[in-house]
Amino acid sequence: MKKELHFNSKTIHGGQNPDKAYGSVMPPIYQTSTYAQRSPGKHKGFEYSRTHNPTREALEKSLASIENGKFGIAFGSGLGAIDAVIKLLKPGDEVLSTNDLYGGSYRLFTKIFEKYGVKFNFIGMHNHSQVEKFINDKTKLFWVETPTNPMMNIIDINKLSTIAKDHGIILAVDNTFASPYIQQPINHGADIVMHSATKYLGGHSDVILGALVVNDKSLAERLFFIQNASGAVPGPFDCFLTLRGIKTLHVRMQRHCENGKAIADFLDGHPLIEKVFWPGFKNHPNHEIAKVQMNDFGGMLSFIPKESSFKNAISIIERFKIFTIAESLGGVESLVGHPASMTHASIPKKEREKSGVLDSLIRLSIGIEDSNDLIKDLSQAIQ
Ligand SMILES: *Cc1c(COP(=O)(O)O)cnc(C)c1O
Numbered sequence: 001m002k003k004e005l006h007f008n009s010k011t012i013h014g015g016q017n018p019d020k021a022y023g024s025v026m027p028p029i030y031q032t033s034t035y036a037q038r039s040p041g042k043h044k045g046f047e048y049s050r051t052h053n054p055t056r057e058a059l060e061k062s063l064a065s066i067e068n069g070k071f072g073i074a075f076g077s078g079l080g081a082i083d084a085v086i087k088l089l090k091p092g093d094e095v096l097s098t099n100d101l102y103g104g105s106y107r108l109f110t111k112i113f114e115k116y117g118v119k120f121n122f123i124g125m126h127n128h129s130q131v132e133k134f135i136n137d138k139t140k141l142f143w144v145e146t147p148t149n150p151m152m153n154i155i156d157i158n159k160l161s162t163i164a165k166d167h168g169i170i171l172a173v174d175n176t177f178a179s180p181y182i183q184q185p186i187n188h189g190a191d192i193v194m195h196s197a198t199k200y201l202g203g204h205s206d207v208i209l210g211a212l213v214v215n216d217k218s219l220a221e222r223l224f225f226i227q228n229a230s231g232a233v234p235g236p237f238d239c240f241l242t243l244r245g246i247k248t249l250h251v252r253m254q255r256h257c258e259n260g261k262a263i264a265d266f267l268d269g270h271p272l273i274e275k276v277f278w279p280g281f282k283n284h285p286n287h288e289i290a291k292v293q294m295n296d297f298g299g300m301l302s303f304i305p306k307e308s309s310f311k312n313a314i315s316i317i318e319r320f321k322i323f324t325i326a327e328s329l330g331g332v333e334s335l336v337g338h339p340a341s342m343t344h345a346s347i348p349k350k351e352r353e354k355s356g357v358l359d360s361l362i363r364l365s366i367g368i369e370d371s372n373d374l375i376k377d378l379s380q381a382i383q
Pocket of ligand 1: 104197
């Protein structure tokens with residue numbers, strides 16, 4: 001019955017039942033590593049907390065529900081979740097990935113997994129005709145972010161999923177930027193949805209956690225095996241916090257999107273601003289695809305000032321009073337970042353600039369404060 005709920009109810013009720021022991025409405029934090037057995041091997045379904053934990057299970061059911069998948073699998077961080085996906089592969093396998101992706105993913109792929117013989121190609125996947133040129137019989141995985149970080153390119157998930165299915169390739173979408181409020185990749189044919197729940201799902205900048213959601217049972221079994229065998233699991237308290245964050249995801253996202261639009265409109269056409277990257281603009285090159293696969297355009301945007309220099313970008317960033325200079329995104333508070341020296345510093349300058357991440361690019365994560373205060377802050381910072 002809960003399957004038929006609308007999204008705004010699934011965030012609260014999806015996969016949730018009052019606790020069996022005392023009926024507590026919120027899932028208790030089962031802060032335990034192990035579980036008493038009646039007789040060796042005879043237990044209530046829980047043996048050891050790396051393998052199973054009731055608080056984590058409550059979160060995993062919620063994750064599956066909000067992403068419209070059958071199985072949710074939680075990890076100690078977003079990168080822990082990505083790490084588990086790449087461990088589905090073996091030496092010699094190849095991955096096609098977006099080129100302006102999260103710096104930590106790039107680092108994991110090139111600095112860790114290339115050592116084990118997995119090969120990664122980074123291309124502009126919003127250019128779909130390019131994609132097929134890079135496929136060969138070793139290509140096993142598409143790793144996609146949309147909107148991309150920080151250039152806000154939009155990739156057509158439906159189209160990519162058709163290409164993936166034709167070639168027997170797994171399509172994984174990092175849905176961190178959009179959140180399931182805006183886009184549910186499984187509905188467009190993705191096999192794996194990944195989240196840094198550290199961002200919008202947790203929503204309060206107080207927890208590091210990662211998640212995968214899949215529909216296919218055998219794929220889920222392989223990922224649950226890796227979760228247990230490699231052990232990058234989140235603790236019960238972090239699961240509780242993330243679950244609590246998810247309950248207000250829809251109301252927070254609505255405001256993130258409203259504020260995002262107000263700020264994008266303010267910056268667009270401002271005499272001191274050269275270019276604003278936000279998929280809600282009618283002249284954004286992928287706006288038509290965005291309209292089809294996204295319910296709204298989110299609270300993430302990037303811009304380049306007219307005086308396009310490293311120095312000017314840094315002085316603008318240092319002048320912010322309400323926006324906090326910080327890594328991360330998706331919290332209730334507004335953040336400003338400088339991709340070239342922060343989130344994307346682990347990508348070589350040449351690679352970075354190929355995908356448009358100039359030294360003058362500034363990224364904003366728009367929070368849920370009053371948009372008038374945010375615009376006033378921006379206005380004084382860019383003067
Ligand atoms: C933050 C982030 C990650 C990594 O997640 P952690 O929780 O920090 O490990 C991956 N992808 C994107 C798009 C992110 O923003």
